[in-house]
Amino acid sequence: MISFEKVYKRYPNGHEALSGISFALERGEMAFLTGPSGAGKSTLLKLIALIERPTRGSVIVNSRNTARVSRRRIPGFRRRIGVVFQDHKLLHDRSVFDNVALPLVIAGFGPRETGRRVRAALDQVGLRGREQDAPITLSTGEQQRVGIARAVASRPDVVIADEPTGNLDPELSREIMRLLRRFNEVGVTLLIATHDLQLVEEFGHRRISLAAGQIAGDGLAPDAPPGYRSTFPDRRGSPP
Amino acid sequence: MGAALRYFRLHRQNLSGAIGRLLRHPLGSLLTVLVIAVALALPAGLRVLVNNVGALSGTWEGAADFTVYLADAVSEERARALANDIGARDEVAEVAFISRADALEEFRTQSGFGAALDALDENPLPHALVVRPELSTVGEMQALAESLAALEETALVQLDTEWVERLRAMLVLIERAVDIVSALVALGVVLVIGNTIRLEINNRSTEIEVMKLVGGSDGFIRRPFLYLGFCYGLAGALVAALLIAASLGLLAAPVGALAELYASAWSLTGLGLRDTAILIGGGAALGWAGAWLAAARHLRAIEPT
Ligand SMILES: Nc1ncnc2c1ncn2[C@@H]1O[C@H](COP(=O)(O)OP(=O)(O)O)[C@@H](O)[C@H]1O
Numbered sequence: 001m002i003s004f005e006k007v008y009k010r011y012p013n014g015h016e017a018l019s020g021i022s023f024a025l026e027r028g029e030m031a032f033l034t035g036p037s038g039a040g041k042s043t044l045l046k047l048i049a050l051i052e053r054p055t056r057g058s059v060i061v062n063s064r065n066t067a068r069v070s071r072r073r074i075p076g077f078r079r080r081i082g083v084v085f086q087d088h089k090l091l092h093d094r095s096v097f098d099n100v101a102l103p104l105v106i107a108g109f110g111p112r113e114t115g116r117r118v119r120a121a122l123d124q125v126g127l128r129g130r131e132q133d134a135p136i137t138l139s140t141g142e143q144q145r146v147g148i149a150r151a152v153a154s155r156p157d158v159v160i161a162d163e164p165t166g167n168l169d170p171e172l173s174r175e176i177m178r179l180l181r182r183f184n185e186v187g188v189t190l191l192i193a194t195h196d197l198q199l200v201e202e203f204g205h206r207r208i209s210l211a212a213g214q215i216a217g218d219g220l221a222p223d224a225p226p227g228y229r230s231t232f233p234d235r236r237g238s239p240p
Numbered sequence: 241m242g243a244a245l246r247y248f249r250l251h252r253q254n255l256s257g258a259i260g261r262l263l264r265h266p267l268g269s270l271l272t273v274l275v276i277a278v279a280l281a282l283p284a285g286l287r288v289l290v291n292n293v294g295a296l297s298g299t300w301e302g303a304a305d306f307t308v309y310l311a312d313a314v315s316e317e318r319a320r321a322l323a324n325d326i327g328a329r330d331e332v333a334e335v336a337f338i339s340r341a342d343a344l345e346e347f348r349t350q351s352g353f354g355a356a357l358d359a360l361d362e363n364p365l366p367h368a369l370v371v372r373p374e375l376s377t378v379g380e381m382q383a384l385a386e387s388l389a390a391l392e393e394t395a396l397v398q399l400d401t402e403w404v405e406r407l408r409a410m411l412v413l414i415e416r417a418v419d420i421v422s423a424l425v426a427l428g429v430v431l432v433i434g435n436t437i438r439l440e441i442n443n444r445s446t447e448i449e450v451m452k453l454v455g456g457s458d459g460f461i462r463r464p465f466l467y468l469g470f471c472y473g474l475a476g477a478l479v480a481a482l483l484i485a486a487s488l489g490l491l492a493a494p495v496g497a498l499a500e501l502y503a504s505a506w507s508l509t510g511l512g513l514r515d516t517a518i519l520i521g522g523g524a525a526l527g528w529a530g531a532w533l534a535a536a537r538h539l540r541a542i543e544p545t
C-alpha cells in the first residue's frame with residue numbers, strides 16, 4: 001500500500017531530513033512511526049500526501065509512484081488519503097458538519113449521500129448530534145475526533161496521522177488511538193506518527209522508528225500483547 | 241446523479257456563498273461596490289451625455305431649412321409657381337415664398353439700414369423660397385439641396401447645417417474619448433477587484449490550505465473567488481446604473497424647463513436597454529476577470545506545509 005525505496009529528502013535550506021528510507025506497509029496494516037522530535041516523521045508523512053516530494057528514491061502509495069503524479073493530479077491523489085493533524089486544521093467559520101463534509105463535497109457527492117456519510121463518520125467518532133456545533137465550542141479531544149471524522153468520511157484506503165495525540169492528556173490520547181485502530185480493523189491502512197512511546201508500547205503494533213532521518217528499527221514493540229501481532233513481522237532486525 | 245446537476249448545484253452553492261460573504265462584511269463590501277460603481281458610472285454617464293447630444297443634434301438637423309435665392313431675372317409669377325411645384329414634392333414639408341419686396345421690407349425694419357436702402361435706385365434683393373424639408377439624414381438633405389440648385393431659376397442654395405456637421409464631428413471625437421475612458425476604467429475595475437480578491441485569498445489561506453489537503457482541485461478552490469469577483473462587478477454595475485438613473489432624475493426638471501423655453505419636445509433619454517445590458521454584463525465580466533487574475537497569481541502560492 002505504501003512503499004518507500006531509498007528515499008532521501010533534502011529541504012531547500014540544505015537540511016537533509018530523510019536519508020535512505022526504505023520500508024513497506026501492506027494493505028490493511030497499521031504501524032506507528034516513532035522517533036524524537038526532528039527525526040523526520042512529519043517529513044515522511046508529507047511525502048506520502050505529496051505535500052513534499054522526495055529528493056531521491058521512490059515513494060509508492062496506492063500502487064502509484066508519487067514521482068509520476070503531476071501537480072494537476074495531486075488533488076485526485078490526495079482524495080484517496082485521509083490525513084489527521086496534530087492541530088486538527090478545522091475551519092472555524094464552519095459547523096462540524098461542514099468540516100466533515102468538505103472532502104465529500106470536493107469528491108462530488110450529492111447532498112443526501114454527503115449527509116449520510118457525514119453522520120456515519122461522526123457516529124463512528126462518537127460525535128453524533130454535534131453536527132451544527134461550531135468547532136470552537138468543542139474540547140480539544142472532540143476537535144481531534146472531528147478531524148478524524150473528516151479524514152475517514154470519504155472512506156480512503158490510507159489514513160496517515162501526524163501526532164494526533166500531541167495535545168492530549170494520556171487518557172484522551174488512548175481514546176483517540178483506539179478510535180484510529182477501529183478504522184484499521186475495518187481495513188484502512190494506517191500510519192501514525194507519534195513520540196508517545198508509552199502509548200505505542202501499550203498498543204503494540206508494528207513500529208518504525210526514525211532517528212536523524214534514518215530507520216533505527218522496524219518491527220513489533222517489545223512486549224506487544226498477544227492478539228496484536230502484526231502479520232508482517234520484523235523486517236529490520238530487532239527494535240531498539 | 242447527473243454530472244450536469246452536480247455542476248449546477250456547485251455553482252449555485254458558490255453563488256449563494258459569495259453573496260453570503262458580501263453580506264457578512266456589509267460595510268467593507270459596500271465600500272468596494274461603491275468604488276466600482278462610481279468608476280463604472282463615469283464612462284456610462286459620458287455615454288448618456290453623448291447619446292443625448294447626438295439625439296439633440298438630430299432634431300436640429302431635421303429642422304434645418306434651405307433658403308433658395310432665385311436669379312434676378314425670375315419674375316414673381318414664375319417664382320410663385322416654382323414655390324408650388326417644390327411644395328408638391330414628397331421630400332418637402334412646406335415652402336414659403338418671400339418676394340423681393342417683402343425681403344426688402346423685412347431687411348429695412350430689422351437691419352437699421354433703412355436710410356442707406358432708400359439711397360439705392362432699385363431693390364437689390366432677389367425673390368427667395370424657404371424650403372422646409374421632410375427629411376432627416378444629412379445625405380437626403382444634400383440630395384435635395386443639389387436638386388434645388390440644379391433648377392435653372394436658382395441662383396444660390398443655402399443649407400445651414402454646417403454647424404450640425406461640426407457638432408457631429410465633435411461627437412465622434414468625444415465618443416472616441418469615451419471609449420478610451422471606458423477602457424481605462426475597465427482596467428481600473430479589474431485591478432480594484434483583483435486586489436480585493438487578493439486580500440480575500442490572503443485572509444482565507446488556512447481554508448485554502450485545508451481544501452488543498454483534502455483534495456480540492458485548483459478549479460474547486462478558485463471558483464468561490466471567481467463568484468465573489470463576479471458579484472462585486474455585478475453589484476458595482478447595478479449601483480452604477482442606479483447612480484445614472486438618479487442623476488437623470490435630478491436633471492429631468494431643469495431639462496424640461498429648458499426644452500419648454502425652446503418649445504422643443506426634446507427630453508433626456510437614459511442609458512437604454514442595450515447600454516444598460518452592456519454596463520451590467522461588462523461589470524460582471526470585469527469582476528470575474530479581476531478575480532481570475534488574482535486567483536491565478538495567488539492561489540498557487542498557498543500550499544500545505
Ligand atoms: N520546510 C522545511 N525546511 C527546512 N527544514 C525542515 C523543514 N521541515 C522540517 N525540516 C527539518 O527537517 C528535520 C525533520 O523534521 P520533521 O520531519 O518535522 O521531524 P519530526 O516530525 O520527526 O519532528 C528537522 O530538523 C526540521 O528542522
Ligand SMILES: [Mg+2]
Binds near residue numbers: 042
Ligand atoms: Mg513532526
